[in-house]
Ligand SMILES: [Zn+2]
């Protein structure tokens with residue numbers, strides 16, 4: 647058997663034993679890919695219909711609720727059920743290959759907003775080392791690295807550091823989220839950020855308090871600009 651035929655045979659065998667399923671609804675996929683067409687339509691890709699500052703659809707704009715230290719936030723999708731499942735599986739069920747689906751959508755959203763902009767550092771929102779050890783990975787750093795590859799730009803590992811344990815943002819109300827992270831994020835020693843343009847990457851933006859704290863610390867330490875990007879942003883009742 648030729649090598650190519652063998653590869654084809656192996657793929658058919660592999661797919662029949664481990665069929666490709668949609669990561670959002672579990673339906674069998676009969677082609678390569680990670681998400682079925684139905685779920686992709688339900689994702690709520692934001693496109694151009696968003697606030698230029700906070701990245702949310704205009705009716706969900708959060709601007710003015712606090713001092714925004716970032717220049718702009720950009721998100722790929724509105725957080726509906728399909729997006730929630732993708733993020734949950736990516737974050738808590740070790741389905742790290744979903745970054746290959748999420749990052750290109752984030753890259754598209756960035757291109758749509760900024761065109762061919764070049765960042766000096768693309769960085770993930772940091773987690774406490776103990777939390778990384780427990781989960782096995784920092785999902786924001788995985789996304790940041792994948793996104794940097796999509797854009798052909800620099801990923802800088804560990805530029806931001808989590809200095810102390812904080813409560814989970816998801817467990818707090820909007821007001822508590824703003825103070826929970828105060829002083830909890832720092833910059834790695836010898837980080838070269840003076841006058842640099844930095845992109846901070848997270849999986850979800852809710853109030854934007856987390857990425858805003860990252861932006862604040864980066865600006866205080868001399869960054870020229872800070873933009874933020876997430877796969878999803880919460881809308882309506884979730885704000
Ligand atoms: Zn599906």
Ligand SMILES: [Zn+2]
Nearest residue numbers: 697700707709
């Ligand atoms: Zn806004």
